[in-house]
Amino acid sequence: MTPDIDRDGGAPSEPPATPSAAPAAPAGRADRAHRPRAARRAARRRRRLAGLALLAAPALWFLAADVLRRGRHMTTFDRLHAAGYAATVVASLGFWGVLLYVASGRRGAMRGVTGVLFVALFTLACGVQGGFHALYNIYCSIDSQIHSQSIPWSVVGTLPLGDPRVIAHLAAALGLALGALRLSRRLVRPRRLRRRLAAPFVPLALAGVTMIPVSYRVIQSSSADMIYFHGVTAVVKEHLGITDDSPDLRVQRRDPERVPRLEARPARPRNVLLILQESQRADVTCVAYDPACDQATPFSNAAAPGRMPLLQMRAHDSTTAISISNIWSGVLPTERQEVLGSAPLLWHYAHAAGWDTAYWTSQNLMFGNARLYVQDIPVSHRVVATQLDPGADLDYGAYDRQLTDRVIEEWGELVEPFFAVVHYSNVHFPYVSDPRHSPFQPSELSKSPDKNEHFFNYYKNVVYLSDMAVGRLIEHIRGTPSGERTVIVYTSDHGESFREHWQLGHTSSLWDEEILVPAWIDAPEGTLAPEERASIAGARDAFVWHLDLAPTFLDLMGLWDEARLAPFRARMMGHPLTRPERTVAPVPLTNCTWVWGCSFRNWGMMQGPLKIEAREWDGEFHCFNVLEDPLEVTNLGEQACAPLPDLARALFHEMPNVTPPGRKPVDWGG
Numbered sequence: 001m002t003p004d005i006d007r008d009g010g011a012p013s014e015p016p017a018t019p020s021a022a023p024a025a026p027a028g029r030a031d032r033a034h035r036p037r038a039a040r041r042a043a044r045r046r047r048r049l050a051g052l053a054l055l056a057a058p059a060l061w062f063l064a065a066d067v068l069r070r071g072r073h074m075t076t077f078d079r080l081h082a083a084g085y086a087a088t089v090v091a092s093l094g095f096w097g098v099l100l101y102v103a104s105g106r107r108g109a110m111r112g113v114t115g116v117l118f119v120a121l122f123t124l125a126c127g128v129q130g131g132f133h134a135l136y137n138i139y140c141s142i143d144s145q146i147h148s149q150s151i152p153w154s155v156v157g158t159l160p161l162g163d164p165r166v167i168a169h170l171a172a173a174l175g176l177a178l179g180a181l182r183l184s185r186r187l188v189r190p191r192r193l194r195r196r197l198a199a200p201f202v203p204l205a206l207a208g209v210t211m212i213p214v215s216y217r218v219i220q221s222s223s224a225d226m227i228y229f230h231g232v233t234a235v236v237k238e239h240l241g242i243t244d245d246s247p248d249l250r251v252q253r254r255d256p257e258r259v260p261r262l263e264a265r266p267a268r269p270r271n272v273l274l275i276l277q278e279s280q281r282a283d284v285t286c287v288a289y290d291p292a293c294d295q296a297t298p299f300s301n302a303a304a305p306g307r308m309p310l311l312q313m314r315a316h317d318s319t320t321a322i323s324i325s326n327i328w329s330g331v332l333p334t335e336r337q338e339v340l341g342s343a344p345l346l347w348h349y350a351h352a353a354g355w356d357t358a359y360w361t362s363q364n365l366m367f368g369n370a371r372l373y374v375q376d377i378p379v380s381h382r383v384v385a386t387q388l389d390p391g392a393d394l395d396y397g398a399y400d401r402q403l404t405d406r407v408i409e410e411w412g413e414l415v416e417p418f419f420a421v422v423h424y425s426n427v428h429f430p431y432v433s434d435p436r437h438s439p440f441q442p443s444e445l446s447k448s449p450d451k452n453e454h455f456f457n458y459y460k461n462v463v464y465l466s467d468m469a470v471g472r473l474i475e476h477i478r479g480t481p482s483g484e485r486t487v488i489v490y491t492s493d494h495g496e497s498f499r500e501h502w503q504l505g506h507t508s509s510l511w512d513e514e515i516l517v518p519a520w521i522d523a524p525e526g527t528l529a530p531e532e533r534a535s536i537a538g539a540r541d542a543f544v545w546h547l548d549l550a551p552t553f554l555d556l557m558g559l560w561d562e563a564r565l566a567p568f569r570a571r572m573m574g575h576p577l578t579r580p581e582r583t584v585a586p587v588p589l590t591n592c593t594w595v596w597g598c599s600f601r602n603w604g605m606m607q608g609p610l611k612i613e614a615r616e617w618d619g620e621f622h623c624f625n626v627l628e629d630p631l632e633v634t635n636l637g638e639q640a641c642a643p644l645p646d647l648a649r650a651l652f653h654e655m656p657n658v659t660p661p662g663r664k665p666v667d668w669g670g
Helices: 029-074 079-103 109-136 151-155 164-187 192-198 201-209 224-240 298-303 320-329 337-342 346-352 400-411 449-478 530-538 546-556 563-569 644-651
Strands: 271-277 356-361 381-383 418-423 486-492 519-522 587-590 602-607 610-615 622-625
Touching: 029 079, 029 109, 029 164, 029 224, 079 109, 079 164, 079 192, 079 201, 079 224, 109 164, 109 201, 109 224, 151 224, 271 320, 271 449, 271 546, 298 449, 320 346, 320 546, 346 356, 346 418, 346 546, 356 400, 381 400, 400 449, 449 486, 486 546, 546 563, 602 644, 610 644
Parallel strands: 271 418, 271 486, 356 381, 356 418
Antiparallel strands: 486 519, 587 602, 602 610, 610 622
């Protein structure tokens, strides 16, 4: 019997062991049959792993971005804050994972609804936090959202949506969200039963993300998306009346009118710089140059010996937000909300005239929405406290020495002519002091009435430390070429009380300890015309006001007589200190405006040395002559200050309980 030959021509194969045995399968056929099943199983495993990675990707993106932005800061977390951060990352993984999983289904209404939710929420949380950090070096939190009067604006962090950095972050976030959703629908594809079981977790995840506690201030040891949702939730609760964490009006987004192109014609070529201090009283300041200055400002005193003092400069309030509105816009604090929110600021006028502009501050502008007052000003150089130090205190900001360092670093980059503002912060409770630089003793941070003198010395030591930074800045500026052509205007936003009239701090009253502020102008030779210098020198003992400063700056920039400025100039009751005419009409005093509300209402008026003031529990205005009675001890009665009380009642008609004795209160209709 001829043996079988294999088809490859090899040796003959062995015959079957028995006639009934089936022929053996060709070599490798079983392997080939098994291989597709193994490959499919491996492919399924890879797809599942890719799906899991994709579900985790949104949270991991927030984590990776945070490490890139704040890696060094995150290494400083202690064990408790590190654990809190890890917990919010886990929450982030669960939140985005649930949304993306349900949105990855093959069909069904929940697929579409959850897909839209995922894309919208991720774009907002990722885009807003990225843009906010690019602008402010911290994340958008309840501190920067709670005071918003608009939920839609709060949802987008009240950011300047036209800023290229904000646009880039929002666009990138939208692209990431759409890409993740599309890939998940290709790779995750949950089965119907699993999808139905997961669907109820979507509302649970949405509810849960609104209740997760976060670390949002200074350390911000939480995932950026959880900080964002925490803040938006707080705003919604506030608007629904569930909470009352923002009972008073705070700064809102401004919409300044467009300033037409202006032509500057200053009397002399010059730059203009405003140095604005915080909470600094006039009586702790060497306002006029004193070679033996024994007050708390020896450094700025020595750095500007040629200053021209303004010994009767007063703020119209004792609240920072209102003061900066008065100084930078020149508009009366009693104007309507629309006017206060649309009036251009000094930077707008300078920019319209082709001047370079800058704003540097150690103030933490997250406080009370303060960032919104200057967020949209046109400047080439800008820095705020959180850019100097992301851990800046909410009240006293970053250290004033850090601000001086930054201004010195960037000063030479300004293009002449320029208008700039350097805004200090540390003379604000709880104050920044240094035992090594505390010449006023005994000194103690104590609010105890029997330690009031010690507390006042502590405050003077705080002013002393801040003045070291101011003096160093002035010395540097005067040593630069541009500094030789720069006029410096110095003042404080308001003062500070130490129980002179039974209260501490500021914002609570309009007594002189809170509104009489230091002010002086220092102009190198050749920067002022002779008549300008004579006018400023002549204002030494004149009653001048913060509302005079905006006109003064505009005149220094050569814009006060510009015909196209006329509509804006008409709103300003102040007068340039560079000209002989003074503001002699009654001026309003108030801590309650549409820029910033007050915890309790207080108002007044001044005309020359005559001053009236009252608070909401008073039955009449109190009258004082501040020249004859600088401590405001003797109330002269309303008639001695006539017609100021009647003018004040007409102006502050929302305050009907300030009524003359014996006269029936007027019903002002709310």
